[in-house]
Amino acid sequence: MNCSKCPTSTRAVIGLPRHNAAFCKACFTTFVHEQVARAIKAFKMFAPEDRILVAVSGGKDSLALWHILLALGYRADALYVNLGIGAYSEESHRKVRHYADTVAASHGAKLLVHVVEQEAGAGIRELATILHRPTCSTCGTIKRYQFNRAAVEQEYDVMATGHNLDDEAARLLGNVLHWQNDYLDKQSPTLPASVEGFAKKVKPLCRLSEREIAAYAVVNRIDYIVEECPMAKGSKMILYKEVLNRLETESPGTKQRFYWGFLDKQTTVAPATESMAEKDQRTLAPCTTCGQPTTAGTCSYCKMMAKAKTAAHPRA
Amino acid sequence: MLVQLSHPHRQVEIKGPKRTKELLRELNLVMEAHLVIRGDELVTEDEMLADADQIEIRPVISGGSG
Numbered sequence: 001m002n003c004s005k006c007p008t009s010t011r012a013v014i015g016l017p018r019h020n021a022a023f024c025k026a027c028f029t030t031f032v033h034e035q036v037a038r039a040i041k042a043f044k045m046f047a048p049e050d051r052i053l054v055a056v057s058g059g060k061d062s063l064a065l066w067h068i069l070l071a072l073g074y075r076a077d078a079l080y081v082n083l084g085i086g087a088y089s090e091e092s093h094r095k096v097r098h099y100a101d102t103v104a105a106s107h108g109a110k111l112l113v114h115v116v117e118q119e120a121g122a123g124i125r126e127l128a129t130i131l132h133r134p135t136c137s138t139c140g141t142i143k144r145y146q147f148n149r150a151a152v153e154q155e156y157d158v159m160a161t162g163h164n165l166d167d168e169a170a171r172l173l174g175n176v177l178h179w180q181n182d183y184l185d186k187q188s189p190t191l192p193a194s195v196e197g198f199a200k201k202v203k204p205l206c207r208l209s210e211r212e213i214a215a216y217a218v219v220n221r222i223d224y225i226v227e228e229c230p231m232a233k234g235s236k237m238i239l240y241k242e243v244l245n246r247l248e249t250e251s252p253g254t255k256q257r258f259y260w261g262f263l264d265k266q267t268t269v270a271p272a273t274e275s276m277a278e279k280d281q282r283t284l285a286p287c288t289t290c291g292q293p294t295t296a297g298t299c300s301y302c303k304m305m306a307k308a309k310t311a312a313h314p315r316a
Numbered sequence: 317m318l319v320q321l322s323h324p325h326r327q328v329e330i331k332g333p334k335r336t337k338e339l340l341r342e343l344n345l346v347m348e349a350h351l352v353i354r355g356d357e358l359v360t361e362d363e364m365l366a367d368a369d370q371i372e373i374r375p376v377i378s379g380g381s382g
Contacts, residue, residue, distance in 0.1 A: 001360040013358040214351055214376040237379040245348040
């Protein structure tokens with residue numbers, strides 16, 4: 001298979017059935033950069049002068065996102081949240097530090113680190129047990145809170161995550177299967193800073209599949225953690241992705257038609273009631289403990305931390 | 317050819333020569349969810365793989381609830 005873009009027909013390293021194309025290394029890297037640039041422009045994610053905080057995990061998506069934004073000339077720092085999942089967290093932290101030292105530093109970009117155990121007194125698995133909550137949901141609450149806090153406190157213009165086309169299509173499938181309308185509203189690749197205390201959040205990889213991003217990381221020698229998070233085994237998201245990949249194999253382009261079609265309808269059909277920002281402004285108020293926006297008096301993160309501290313020191 | 321697989325990490329010996337897509341089919345794996353790497357270079361689904369090749373089949377799916 002030869003590159004469909006090169007005039008010299010160089011050997012291709014990846015075939016992309018959904019685009020009816022195949023690319024050599026150089027053309028594939030250009031293709032990925034163009035897809036990200038299109039998403040940034042189409043969804044008004046950020047401007048060249050904006051300061052961006054990338055949420056990195058050591059996995060392919062977040063490290064590739066940091067790499068692409070730096071390659072495109074953006075001012076992008078990163079935050080890594082160490083969840084305290086034994087050897088998995090140690091290895092992912094090492095990969096992030098290695099990338100920050102060997103690549104990001106030469107662009108003037110810096111790495112921020114938050115260690116869950118230092119603030120909560122326990123790692124994510126122990127916290128989930130104490131709180132009687134699923135580990136992935138505990139993890140989600142902590143990461144969302146810490147990334148938002150860092151972005152707001154350190155005055156970044158926007159927070160970027162590595163969610164890709166597969167993530168968004170799988171999430172959409174889950175939300176549609178259960179008709180979770182409130183969550184459907186939040187599936188836009190750009191979420192505005194709707195109220196004081198919320199950072200603007202964007203997903204610049206939303207036009208690229210998980211396989212394309214992994215291929216980009218391999219082609220560009222980005223050393224990421226291949227091992228899956230041990231807590232994610234058997235998750236519904238992985239099941240939805242497997243189902244969608246079966247459909248994609250039979251009918252290339254299914255995932256993008258599903259997710260992009262949804263986004264098109266979201267922008268062309270006028271909202272029946274109020275916009276997401278209006279709803280946030282009506283329902284959110286500062287947390288009585290930390291000040292971050294919440295629908296309850298005390299936010300779910302502060303409630304979690306209070307419970308964890310009570311469990312650790314029951315008589316205090 | 318020696319084929320390295322993940323989740324769980326293991327190695328299997330597969331008889332070549334064989335095209336990438338045939339190797340994946342034999343292992344009951346979907347191309348959309350995997351990359352095939354020979355040495356340290358990506359290969360496409362129509363690439364012919366030889367007995368002497370060192371192959372890694374790398375899964376690309378990840379994700380918990382968020």
